[in-house]
Structures are given as structure tokens and as C-alpha cells.
Amino acid sequence: MAWEQWVSIAALVAATIAVIVGVLVLRRISSRASAARPLEGEESADRAGGPPAFVVNPTKVSSLEAFRDLGARTAAEAGLGEPLWFTTTPESSGSEQASEAVRAGASVVIAVGGDGTVREVAAGLSGSGVPMGLIPMGTGNLFARNLDLPVNGLEQLMLTALTGADHRIDLGWVRPELARAPTDGVPSDDAPTDGVPSDNSLTDDAPAAERGGSTTRDGGNRPHPGDEAFLVMSGVGFDAAMVAGADDELKSRLGWLAYFLVGARHLHGRKVQIGVQIGSGPVHNRKLRSLLVANVGKLPGGFVLFPDAAPDDGRLDVAALDTRGGLFGWASLFGTVIMQGIGIRSTRPTIASNIEFWRGSRVAVRLEEPEPLQVDGDLVGRVTGAEFWLEEGALVVRTRRTSAAG
Secondary structure, eight states: OOHHHHHHHHHHHHHHHHHHHHHHHHHHHHHHOSOSSOOOOOOOSOOOOSOEEEEEOGGGOSOHHHHHHHHHHHHHHTTOOOOEEEEOOSSOOSHHHHHHHHHTTOSEEEEEESHHHHHHHHHHHTTTOOOEEEEEOSSSOHHHHHTTOOSSOHHHHHHHHHHSEEEEEEEEEEEEEEOOOSSSSOOOTTSOOTTSOOSOOSOOOOOGGGGSSOBOTTSOBOOOTTOEEESSEEEEEHHHHHHHHOOHHHHHHHTTHHHHHHHHTTTTOOOEEEEEEETTSOEEEEEESEEEEESSOBOGGGOBSOTTOOTTSSOEEEEEEEEOSTHHHHHHHHHHHHHHHTTOOOOSOOSSEEEEEEEESEEEEEEEEEEEEEETTEEEEEEEEEEEEEEEEEEEEEEOOHHHHO
16 A cells, blocks of 8 residues: 555544544533633613514514414513514615614514524624514524523523513624626626626725724724625635535535535645735735634634634734645544634644634734635635624624523
8 A cells, every 4th residue: 555545544543532522522622612701791671672683584483373472472472562674685685684783673583594694683783772683494503502691492592582681792894805707898787786896906004094984992994885794703715615615505505514515525725825825914925725704703513713702802813724735634624623612722833724813892804815715605706805803892792581591
């Protein structure tokens, strides 16, 4: 047997061991993988007296009639008014419905669906002060998991969304520079919208207002048409390839494991040449498997990639991931993530893998070639760059009360 085959077998064995170790410590990770510090509950008794509102993705609810009956009954038992109901469509996926609910005087707007529905509702509620409740019904439900919401038990979720504790958190935004089709100078339908930076310079220190868009109090840009909100994380490279390859049918059959199955097909994919700038700092040029920009720390399966991330700390967490040596490199990277989840951290790169971290309130990214960009599990398109920033404290979310969390 050739030495290359022996190396492949050894790498496969190492990967298998890493997976087994991961499964064994998942329960421990789940108990320790919350945000670096718990959210501080506001739990005000002086809440607005308007009715609750539900923004429902109908493709995620098996029986809309039964769901509405449960919502109305739970609201009545909690002494709340008759709920307002809004449903999403492929053309209007939550933001407009959330804004309409605010105009109608809703006291809380509850997003019912996956992470895509949640981020759209969050965009519509940004800056309104109206709390967002969650009833997660998607594949990953990553935002709900990062808030330690129970992702099973519809009655408990309903009660939490209607009567839980309120917390003010940050909302992430990304302004993508969508790649143009290689035509004779004719822009494609996914060309950048007005206000999206189009130059490839990462060293332009002009104020955000001069680059298009007003400046928020934390130094970012206010959203423009075409900007995408995110609560969990956005990225290019391997993670975007997983999102692109996991179709709805596969996700419905396997849940979040669908992403891992698709990811196995891309383990030997090419690397991404990328430049990363944190604020007005130096440009970090890297050749990577994946770059992730996050507001919270958990990945599908409960694994912790960003141990320091918290949704209310005013900072984005950035991770540059790289592997070498095929399966052995991926096993090494997976082992590093596992160790982080149980509190064992190392900043030193290994022979086979490396995770490099940065933190900041604004991040600019440029790509040597167009690459897919994902935002909270939704594929945005192929981009040549992107700008990320935070709206500090822009969103109020509702979670379990401390007394009910134990």
C-alpha cells in the first residue's frame, strides 16, 4: 500500500475519533456554550398594552389553523389581547410584516419560522423598541439556540414569546458587493445597489457618510436597500458552500446534519484569497477555507466557534479558518472547536489547521475572485467584497425568565 493511502487512512481514523469525542462532550458543551456572559434581563412591568403579533412563515407550520388557536388561547390566558396575524411570502419574507405590526401597535412581534424569517423580522423591528419573540421552526434555529431558548415544546415557546424577559441586543448588517456577470459591460440583475461600495480598496478611511450612507453611533453605516441583517453569522468560503448545497428537501429529512453531509463534499475544495480589515486597522491578507463574521458564538450541533461572542457586547467576532493535509486538517480543526466548547483554548496554529480571531464593530472584506456569501443560512449571491457592522442595542428580544430557565 502506498504511503499516500496510509496517510489517508490515518486521517480518516483521526476524523472518526474526533467525531466520537464530539458526540461524547456535546451535552457538556450545551451546558457551557452560552454567550460569554448572560444577557441582562430588563423584565419591565410597564410593557406596552397593545396586542401581540405573529409573523408566520406558512411553509414551516404544519397546521396554521391549529397554530393560531394555540396562539390565541395562550395570549388570552396571559391576559393579552387578540393576536394580530401576518404571513410571509417568497416576495415579502418578514421585514415588511414586522413593520406593519409595529404601526398597528403590537406590544411584541413573534417570528415563527427559521433563521431567515427571524432575521427578516429583526430587520423590520430594528430601532423600534418593540420586542421580538421567537418560535423557531427551521433547520438550524441557531439564533434561538444561542439564546438558550427551548427549541422543542411549542407550548413553552409560545408562553416565553408572549410573557418572557426582554433583552436589548446588537443587530448585525452586511453590505454585499455583488459580482457582475462577465458580459460586455452590461450589469447583471445582481449588480450592487445604490450605496454599496464598489471600489476594492480596504484602506479608505473616509467617514461612512462619505462612502454612502449615514453613520450610526458605533461608527457603522445605516442600512440601505440591498443590505442584509444578521443575528448569528455571515461568511464566505466553506460555510457558504455548505449553505448553497443543502437544499430544502435534504434539510427537511436530516435537519442541521444536512449541512455536515454537504460539507463532506467540499472538504477538498479550493481555498479563498481574501483581505480582511478590522475598523481602520491594517489589512490582513489570507488564503483560507472560510471566513466568518459573527454576532453570537454557537454553530449547528451546539459547537462553539466564538467563545468570546455575546449578542450585546457591541463587537463583531471574526474567524479565519484554514486547514492543511486533507481529512487530517479538518479533524484537527474540529478538535480545536471541540476543545473551545469545554473551555480549553489555544491561539497557536497547528501543523494541520489554524483559527485566527479578530474583534471589532466594523469589518471590511475583499475577495480576489467572486465567492458565495451566506447570511444566517441564506445564500445572498456571489460577491467580490462586503462590509459588516453593528447597530448597537438596536433590537429587543424576548427569552425565558431567569426563574423559569432552570
